[in-house]
Amino acid sequence: xxxxxxxxxxxxxxxxRRREDPAKNxxxxxxxxxxxxxxxxxxxxxxxxxxxxxxxxxxMFKDFARESFRFTLFKWxxxxxxxxxxxxLFDCYEQALELFPADEVILNxxxxxxxxxxxxxxxxxxxxxxxxxxxxxxxARENFYRVANWLVxxxxxxxxxxxxxxxxxxxxxxxxxxxxxDTVLDIGTGTGILGMCAKKAGxxxxxxxxxxxxxxxxxxxxxxxxxxxxxxxxxxxxxxEMELPKDIPHRVSLVVTETVDAGLFGEGIIExxxxxxxxxxxxxxxxxxxxQDQSATGRVIPAGATxxxxxxxSVEIRRHHRLCVSEVGGLSIADAxxxxxxxxxxxxxxxxxxxxxxxRLSRVPGGYRALTEPFTALNIDFNDVQELEGLSxxxxxxxxxxxxxxxxxxxxxxxxxxxxxxxSSLSTGPQEDTCWEQAIYPVYSTDGFVxxxxxxxxxxxxxxxxxxxxxxxxxxxxxxxxxxxxxxxxQDSANSASxxxxxxxxxxxxxxxxxDQTKGFCMxxxxxxxxxxxxxxxxxxxxxxxxxxxxxxxxxxxxxxxSEGDSPDGSDLLYVLxxxxxFSLLSLIAAGLGHVKAFSSVEKTKQQExxxxxxxxxxxxxxxxxxxxxxxxxxxxxxxxxSREKLWSAIMLDCVETCGLIRQKxxxxxxxxxxxxxxxxxxxxxxxxxxxMLVESDTLLMESAVQGQEPTLGFNIAPxxxxxxxxxxxxLDFSTLECRHLSESVELFVLDLxxxxxxxxxxxxxxxxxxAGRITAIPFWYHIYLDQEISVSTLSQNSHWKQAAxxxxxxxEVRAGDQVRLAVKLHKSAISISAHIENTPGxxxx
Numbered sequence: 060x061x062x063x064x065x066x067x068x069x070x071x072x073x074x075x076r077r078r079e080d081p082a083k084n085x086x087x088x089x090x091x092x093x094x095x096x097x098x099x100x101x102x103x104x105x106x107x108x109x110x111x112x113x114x115x116x117x118x119m120f121k122d123f124a125r126e127s128f129r130f131t132l133f134k135w136x137x138x139x140x141x142x143x144x145x146x147x148l149f150d151c152y153e154q155a156l157e158l159f160p161a162d163e164v165i166l167n168x169x170x171x172x173x174x175x176x177x178x179x180x181x182x183x184x185x186x187x188x189x190x191x192x193x194x195x196x197x198x199a200r201e202n203f204y205r206v207a208n209w210l211v212x213x214x215x216x217x218x219x220x221x222x223x224x225x226x227x228x229x230x231x232x233x234x235x236x237x238x239x240x241d242t243v244l245d246i247g248t249g250t251g252i253l254g255m256c257a258k259k260a261g262x263x264x265x266x267x268x269x270x271x272x273x274x275x276x277x278x279x280x281x282x283x284x285x286x287x288x289x290x291x292x293x294x295x296x297x298x299x300e301m302e303l304p305k306d307i308p309h310r311v312s313l314v315v316t317e318t319v320d321a322g323l324f325g326e327g328i329i330e331x332x333x334x335x336x337x338x339x340x341x342x343x344x345x346x347x348x349x350x351q352d353q354s355a356t357g358r359v360i361p362a363g364a365t366x367x368x369x370x371x372x373s374v375e376i377r378r379h380h381r382l383c384v385s386e387v388g389g390l391s392i393a394d395a396x397x398x399x400x401x402x403x404x405x406x407x408x409x410x411x412x413x414x415x416x417x418x419r420l421s422r423v424p425g426g427y428r429a430l431t432e433p434f435t436a437l438n439i440d441f442n443d444v445q446e447l448e449g450l451s452x453x454x455x456x457x458x459x460x461x462x463x464x465x466x467x468x469x470x471x472x473x474x475x476x477x478x479x480x481x482x483s484s485l486s487t488g489p490q491e492d493t494c495w496e497q498a499i500y501p502v503y504s505t506d507g508f509v510x511x512x513x514x515x516x517x518x519x520x521x522x523x524x525x526x527x528x529x530x531x532x533x534x535x536x537x538x539x540x541x542x543x544x545x546x547x548x549x550q551d552s553a554n555s556a557s558x559x560x561x562x563x564x565x566x567x568x569x570x571x572x573x574x575d576q577t578k579g580f581c582m583x584x585x586x587x588x589x590x591x592x593x594x595x596x597x598x599x600x601x602x603x604x605x606x607x608x609x610x611x612x613x614x615x616x617x618x619x620x621x622s623e624g625d626s627p628d629g630s631d632l633l634y635v636l637x638x639x640x641x642f643s644l645l646s647l648i649a650a651g652l653g654h655v656k657a658f659s660s661v662e663k664t665k666q667q668e669x670x671x672x673x674x675x676x677x678x679x680x681x682x683x684x685x686x687x688x689x690x691x692x693x694x695x696x697x698x699x700x701x702s703r704e705k706l707w708s709a710i711m712l713d714c715v716e717t718c719g720l721i722r723q724k725x726x727x728x729x730x731x732x733x734x735x736x737x738x739x740x741x742x743x744x745x746x747x748x749x750x751x752m753l754v755e756s757d758t759l760l761m762e763s764a765v766q767g768q769e770p771t772l773g774f775n776i777a778p779x780x781x782x783x784x785x786x787x788x789x790x791l792d793f794s795t796l797e798c799r800h801l802s803e804s805v806e807l808f809v810l811d812l813x814x815x816x817x818x819x820x821x822x823x824x825x826x827x828x829x830x831a832g833r834i835t836a837i838p839f840w841y842h843i844y845l846d847q848e849i850s851v852s853t854l855s856q857n858s859h860w861k862q863a864a865x866x867x868x869x870x871x872e873v874r875a876g877d878q879v880r881l882a883v884k885l886h887k888s889a890i891s892i893s894a895h896i897e898n899t900p901g902x903x904x905x
Contacts, residue, residue, distance in 0.1 A: 087117045091124070098127065103135035107151065114158050121158065128155070129164055136172065148172060163189040167199040174202070179209045180272040201889040204785040210273040211783035213762045215249065217494035219780065220761045224485055224494065225772050229256045231360050231479035232315055236260035240313035240358060244268070244339060246298045246331055247318040250776050251278040254291050257315060259773070266307045267293040280779045299334050310341045315360045321417040321487065322498035322527050323364055323439075323475050329447055329525040332359060336444040343442050359441045361477045366437040367488065368473045368529055370516055372466035373427040376418065378592040378857070379585040380470075380501035388597030388648040394676035395669055396579030400588050404500045404528050414526050416585065417496040420472060420489035422795040424856065430468065430510050431460040433488075436520045436529060455521045459535065462514040468543075471518065471529045473498040500529045502543070510534065579672075581665040586717040587642040589859035596851050596859070601648050603743060603845035604709065608633055608652055611708045611739055632656040633708040634701045636687060638728075640713045642666050647673055649709065650683045658687040660697065698731045706737035712812070714747055715841055715853060718789035719863030721747070721810075721888040729812040742812045744843045749808040749890070750854075751839035753879060755832040755870075756798035759788055763866045786865055786891065793838050793854065793862040801834055801873060802826045807883050808890070824881045825897070828873040837881070837892050838864035865892040 094109035110128045114121055132155050139148040152169040159165055170185030183206045189199035218224060232253065236243070241263040245254035248267035258265045269275040275295040282288040294306055303309065314335050318326040336343070340357035377383060380400040385393050404414040420427055436458065440446050474487040474497045487495035510516065515535040521528045534541045583591065590596065611633055635657045637646040646659035647670055661667055667686055674684045687697065700706060710732045716722055732742050760766055764784040765777035805826050811817050828834075840854040840862045853860035871894050873879060878897040883890065 083116060087113055087120075090116075091120070094124075094131070095127070098131055101134075103131055103138060106131045107135045111154060111158075118158075125159070125162070128158075129162075132165065133168060136168075140172070145176065161192055163192040163196050163199060166192070167196065167202060170199075170202060170206075174206055179206055182206050183210050183273055197886045197889070201887065204787065204889075207783045207785050208789065210271070211277075211780065213788075214494060215780060216764055216784075217762055219250070219252070219765045219771050219776060221494045225252070227479060227483045227485060228253060228315075228317075228360075229772050231483050232256045232313075233260040234480065235313050235358065235360060236262045242309070242311040243313045243315060244298075244307065244311045244335070246314060246316040246335065247326070248278050248293060249274055249317075250780055251281045251287075251291070251293065252771065252774060252776060253315045253317070254293075255282070255285060255287055255774050256772065257313070258287055258290055262313075264311070265291045266311065267291055268296055268298050268301060268306075269293065270295075270297050277779055277782075281774070281776050284775050284779065298331050298339070301339060303338065307339070310339060310357065312341050312355075312357055313360065314340055314357070317361075319364075319475075319477070320498075321496045322415050322473060323366055324522065324525055324527050325415075325498075327525070328441075329450055329522075332441055333444060333447050335359075336447070343444070361479045362442055362481070363438070363440040363478045364475045365435060365478070366439075366473060366475045366527060367433045368436045368471050368518070369433045370430040370460065370462070370468055370510070370518075370531070371420075371427045371470055371472050372430055373423055373425065373469050375424045376427070376499060376501060377467070377469045379589045381503050381588070383592045384594060387591070387594050388601040388644060389651055390597075390644065390648060390673060390677050392591075392644075392673060394672050396581055396672060398581050398583055398588065398591070398669070399503055400501065400585045401582055402499075402501055402585065403503065404530050414528050415473070415498040415500050418472075418499050419496045422792055422797075424792050424794050427472075428464060428466050430462055430464050430466050431516060432463055434458060434460050434518075436473065436518075437522075437527065450522045451525055453522060455519050457532075458518045458520060460516045460518060462510045462512055462516055462534075465509060465511050468502050468508065468510050468516070468531060470502055471500040471531060473500065473527065473529060498527070500531075502531050508534075508543075511536070581669050583642050583666070586859050591642070591644065593857050593859050595855060595857060597644060597648060599845055599849050599851045600645055600711070600743065603849045604635075604649050604652060606846065606849075607709060607741055608635075608649070608655060611737070612654055614739055632683075634658070634705050635709045635711070636660075636701070636707050637711040638687075638697055638713065639711060640722075642669075643711075643713075644670075644673075645711050646670070647677070647679065647684060650674065650679045651677055655708075656683050656685070656701075658685050658701065660687050662686075662688050698728060698735060700735055706740065707732075707735050708737055708740045709743060710735065710740075711743045714744060714812075714843065715860055717860055719791060719840070719853070719861045720787070720789060721841075721885075721890070723888045725888055726810070726812075726815075726818070730815060733813065733815075741846070743845050744850075745811070745813045745846055746844040747810040747812070748806055748842045748844065749810075749839055749883075750804050750842060751807045751837045751865075751881075751892075752800060752804045753802040753826055753828065753834045753873075753894075754796075754798040754800055754838060754864075755835050756796060756864075757835070758797045759791075759836045759864055759866050760870075763788055784868075786868070787889075788836070788864045788866050789861065791838060791862045791864055793840065793864075794856070796838070798836075798838075799830065799832055801828050801830050801832050802879070803829060807837075807839060807881065807892070808885060810885075820885055822883045824883055826879045826881060828875055828877040828879055831874045833870035833872055834867060834879065834894060835870045836864045836866045837894070838862055839890065863890075865890065867894065871896065 090109045090112045094106045094113060097106035097109060110124060110131055114124060132151060136148045136151055155165050166185045166189040170182040173185060174182035186199050186203040186206060189196055190203055236257055237260065243257040243262045243265045245267040248254050248269045251267060254265050254267040269278055272295065278293055282291055282293065316328065318328045318331060320326045341355060342357060344356040380402060382395065382398050401413055402416045403412045474489065477485045487493055489497055516531060517533040517535065519530045519532050531543055533543055615631055633655045635649040635655055637643055638660045639645060642661055646657040649655050650657035659670060661670060670684065712728055712732060714722055714725055729742060764781045765771065805824060807824055808822055842850050842852050844850045854862060873896060879894055880897055882893045
């Protein structure tokens with residue numbers, strides 16, 4: 060036999076050529092043809108199934124079919140989203156990523172869906188993978204920046220930059236460990252800093268847990284970089300889910316935590332510590348045995364807290380939480396009903412409401428006036444499990460506070476002193492240089508009611524659901540009690556004792572009218588309430604519409620005269636569409652001008668009822684106001700003709716987010732809207748001009764990244780958390796920002812929504828420095844032009860919008876008179892700015 064010995068004894072056999080499978084090839088060919096035909100017929104679901112079959116059977120077609128497959132996937136998942144088939148939507152993305160695991164476009168698109176559904180951790184992972192695959196992918200970068208603000212909130216940077224807070228925690232932990240607490244659990248570890256402090260202090264065993272997947276992974280990186288990944292066990296779970304000996308081998312002698320929010324209990328510290336005392340901690344030290352071995356007893360850092368409060372007046376807080384105007388944009392809103400924000404506190408828990416919001420009082424626009432001295436609202440001992448368990452069942456406590464200054468009662472402000480141990484504490488008070496905000500409990504029932512010196516304010520304090528609840532219930536004035544559940548009546552009898560029968564009658568009447576009161580109740584987001592209170596905004600739209608619509612009506616009448624026809628069916632009406640996000644009066648303002656059929660994009664039933672009530676009270680015919688989304692099968696198709704025969708006279712777009720950024724896909728919406736306008740019609744706004752200013756602000760640096768070259772308490776943390784630094788700081792109040800102005804304001808960019816031919820994506824702007832200093836940021840805001848003459852500013856004092864700022868990675872040193880060149884870029888809705896001084900080579904920031 061020839062060549063029998065030519066092959067090595069242990070060599071690999073020559074691979075045979077794969078035989079063709081005619082049936083398989085025929086199936087692939089017919090399925091590919093069917094996919095393309097279904098795609099042409101806009102049958103995206105069937106096309107998607109055919110593409111899956113083709114690409115699984117014949118992977119060699121992946122490059123050929125990639126673009127068509129992406130398009131089909133995106134169209135089909137849009138349809139699934141519109142009908143609420145969310146699980147099917149994500150199944151489709153999972154199947155797509157099995158075929159294309161390294162496709163950055165599919166990863167980014169799935170991340171967008173995850174983010175919209177509230178899965179922020181998972182969304183961030185997909186955006187991060189997309190950026191690793193393609194670092195210059197602008198959509199993924201913009202999305203990652205947006206989600207980073209949610210995942211690693213800015214207070215993480217502030218806390219790590221708060222050297223006083225870090226040092227006090229380190230000292231308290233070191234003292235406890237040195238006294239014998241040598242087994243430690245860090246609950247809600249975040250970056251891992253408190254657990255590392257315990258290990259550095261000499262603890263024999265350290266455990267940590269973290270619920271956020273993003274923060275858990277970050278903490279793992281930090282521990283590894285600091286050589287502690289083998290000596291600190293970190294778990295990705297809530298402490299409430301931890302068990303012995305599954306998660307930790309035995310009870311620990313020390314729990315360290317900072318799972319507190321501005322209202323102290325909002326992060327669940329009470330529930331966590333009750334569980335820890337019962338399941339994870341050694342029993343507490345008994346007072347009668349001072350010399351008990353510390354390693355045999357348990358304790359908590361912080362040891363406890365004292366909560367303080369005060370009453371205050373603040374126009375800014377008021378306008379975000381209750382209706383302050385009776386007329387806007389030519390409309391009376393007296394019949395709007397009972398409107399309030401989602402922040403409302405009562406002794407009884409209500410899942411639909413938040414008991415408090417938060418503000419940094421030192422930076423509230425317009426400031427605030429303290430109406431009382433600070434008072435002690437509550438003391439809590441975290442080392443007393445019986446006290447923790449009894450907190451929710453504590454009797455409601457009434458506190459009487461003397462009023463010290465005259466003013467409207469707008470809110471109760473709350474802060475606390477955190478007692479780390481017997482010697483050391485941290486304060487979150489409004490006068491402190493701290494990373495903390497204060498909790499704000501708005502007051503709704505005192506519109507127009509002024510507190511006066513010599514009054515006493517009665518406040519009720521409770522913790523029914525382990526949330527701290529403060530309610531202003533009454534004012535004691537001249538020996539009588541004025542309840543704050545309703546407006547005070549000057550005719551009230553001075554003899555409160557004789558009012559018992561009247562109060563009973565009132566209560567019985569209340570039982571009969573409760574239904575009517577709840578019928579008129581409507582909840583608005585805080586930003587929606589502030590918008591409703593913005594007279595200038597509504598007056599500007601009223602004026603712009605009042606200029607445009609009569610011109611279009613005259614055109615319409617001229618056309619009818621020329622055609623010698625009439626329109627008894629009402630086709631002479633002008634059609635106006637308002638696609639503002641959330642609650643908006645603009646459609647009703649347009650309808651109130653007469654001969655207009657206005658369509659509102661308000662979706663919530665209660666909010667639609669408010670608009671209908673206002674339409675009736677302002678004599679707007681019922682059929683002149685309709686709700687556009689009630690006509691839509693798919694929310695994504697909102698921008699379309701009002702009917703086959705009609706076009707829009709005006710379309711009002713919501714262009715700027717409350718946080719200070721341009722809305723995503725604004726220019727795409729404007730392009731579509733222009734095609735739907737009748738001759739002479741207009742988009743409102745027609746143009747947006749971006750203004751900005753050079754500033755030096757250490758505050759913005761501190762809130763954007765961990766600063767300095769020195770390790771935090773000796774630990775290498777900054778490089779890891781600074782991965783989540785975003786170049787644009789949002790929800791900024793420029794009027795109260797601690798900063799030095801280094802230039803006058805300057806026009807940075809123009810977006811023309813009516814004429815796309817004049818738009819651009821890049822612009823260089825020269826700015827003259829008026830003062831010497833370091834340019835650390837460029838805050839920016841918008842002048843929104845409804846037409847050439849009428850505009851609103853997002854920087855105005857009564858604006859419902861906040862501002863934003865580009866924070867430079869490397870500050871730029873300037874002298875007075877220097878010319879600074881800014882390179883401004885707009886990609887979709889994301890603004891980026893780099894800066895360098897004229898006549899110096901290369902940009903100094905990117």
